[in-house]
Amino acid sequence: MTDEDSNVLLLNAQDIHDCTDITGLLDVLARGYRASARTPDKVPARHVIEHPAHQAFSLFMPAVLPESQIMGIKVSSFFPGNSRRGLPAINGAVLLLEPDTGRLQAMLDGSALTALRTAAMSALVTDRLCPLAQPTLAVLGAGVQARAHIRAIAAIRTLRWVRVVARDMDRCRAFALTMSEQIGVPVEAVKSVAQALVDADIVCTTTSHDTSSPLVMAHQLKPGVHINAIGGSTVHACEVDPGLLGQALIHVDDPQAAMRESGEISQALARSLITPTQVMGLEALLQEPALSWVAATSYFRCVGHASQDMLVARHLYAAALERQLGKRCDYLTSSRKNLTQVRGQHAPNGEG
Structure with missing residues (x-):
C-alpha cells in the first residue's frame, strides 16, 4: 500500500x-x-x-x-x-x-449522496411500475431532491413534459428553466399542485411539508399514476392522501421503518384503509428478470436505509x-x- x-x-x-x-x-x-x-x-x-x-x-x-x-x-x-x-x-x-x-x-x-440515493431508488421502482415509454412528470418542490429526481427519471424514460410547483414562484421559474436546459425537455413552473398533477403519469413529492393535511388528493390523480413520496420527513407529515393508498400498490424500501415513519402509511393503517400485509418491500419487484406488473396506481415511499x-x-x-x-x-x-x-x-x- x-x-x-x-x-x-x-x-x-x-x-x-x-x-x-x-x-x-x-x-x-x-x-x-x-x-x-x-x-x-x-x-x-x-x-x-x-x-x-x-x-x-x-x-x-x-x-x-x-x-x-x-x-x-x-x-x-x-x-x-x-x-x-x-x-x-x-x-x-x-x-x-x-x-x-x-x-x-x-x-x-x-x-x-442522500439526494442521489433517494432519486435512484425512486427511478429503480418507477422503472418497474410505470410501463409508459414517454410519460409525463409532476414534481412538488424545487430543491435538491426535486433536481435529483428529475435527472433520475429523465435517465430512465423519455419524458414528454415536466411540471414543477413550489411555494416561491420566482425560485420555481428559475428552477424550471435550469432543469429544462439540463435534460432537454420542457419543464414548466405552475402555480398550484392541482395544475401540476393534471395528466401526470409520474408524481414525485419532494417537499418539506410538515402537517397531516395532504398536498396531493386522490381525486386529483389520473388512474394508473405512479407516485414517489419523498418529503414530509416526520410521521406527522402527509404529502399524499392516505385514502389513495387503499386503491394503490404500496411499495417501500423498508416496511418496518415505513410503518413507523411514513405519515401516509401510518395514517392509512390507523384508519384501517390498508393492512400491514399491503406494505410490501421490493423483493418481488426487483426480481431478475423483471415481473410483468399490471398497470395500476402505485405508491412508493422511500424512508431510507443505511x-x-x-x-x-x-x-x-x-x-x-x-x-x-x-x-x-x-x-x-x-x-x-x-x-x-x-x-x-x-x-x-x-x-x-
Whole structure:
C-alpha cells in the first residue's frame, strides 16, 4: 500500500455529480437489495436525536454489508430553519470504511449522496411500475431532491413534459428553466399542485411539508399514476392522501421503518384503509428478470436505509478512483506520525 492509498478520499457535491452514472447505480442498488435478502446485512435501526428548539433532528446510520464487503456510517441532520440562514436543510457526511482494517477510506458529502440515493431508488421502482415509454412528470418542490429526481427519471424514460410547483414562484421559474436546459425537455413552473398533477403519469413529492393535511388528493390523480413520496420527513407529515393508498400498490424500501415513519402509511393503517400485509418491500419487484406488473396506481415511499447509502458510497468511491476525482487528504496520517514523533522526543529512553 502506498502513502497515497492510505489517504482519505474526499468527495464533495460536484465530485459526486461528475462521477454519477444513474443506469449503473440502479444495477448496483437492485443487486444489493437482492443480496440483502439472501444474506442479512448488519444494519442496526438508525439512531435519531431530536433538537426540539430547532424542530430538527439528526440521524446516525451504521451498516455492514458482508456479501458486498462494505462498511460505513452516515450522519445526517435535517434543520428546516436553515433556509432562513441561506444554508441547506440537510447536512452531513458518509464515512466509508475499509472492511478488513476499519481504516477510513472516504468521506462523501451527505446531502448530495442522500439526494442521489433517494432519486435512484425512486427511478429503480418507477422503472418497474410505470410501463409508459414517454410519460409525463409532476414534481412538488424545487430543491435538491426535486433536481435529483428529475435527472433520475429523465435517465430512465423519455419524458414528454415536466411540471414543477413550489411555494416561491420566482425560485420555481428559475428552477424550471435550469432543469429544462439540463435534460432537454420542457419543464414548466405552475402555480398550484392541482395544475401540476393534471395528466401526470409520474408524481414525485419532494417537499418539506410538515402537517397531516395532504398536498396531493386522490381525486386529483389520473388512474394508473405512479407516485414517489419523498418529503414530509416526520410521521406527522402527509404529502399524499392516505385514502389513495387503499386503491394503490404500496411499495417501500423498508416496511418496518415505513410503518413507523411514513405519515401516509401510518395514517392509512390507523384508519384501517390498508393492512400491514399491503406494505410490501421490493423483493418481488426487483426480481431478475423483471415481473410483468399490471398497470395500476402505485405508491412508493422511500424512508431510507443505511445499506443503500453504503452501496451508493462504494459505487461513487470506485468511480471517483477510476476518473481521478476528489481530493486526497493525509491529515489524519500526518497527525499520527507527528504525534508519534512528539511522544518519542519527550518520553524517557524513547518510550511513549
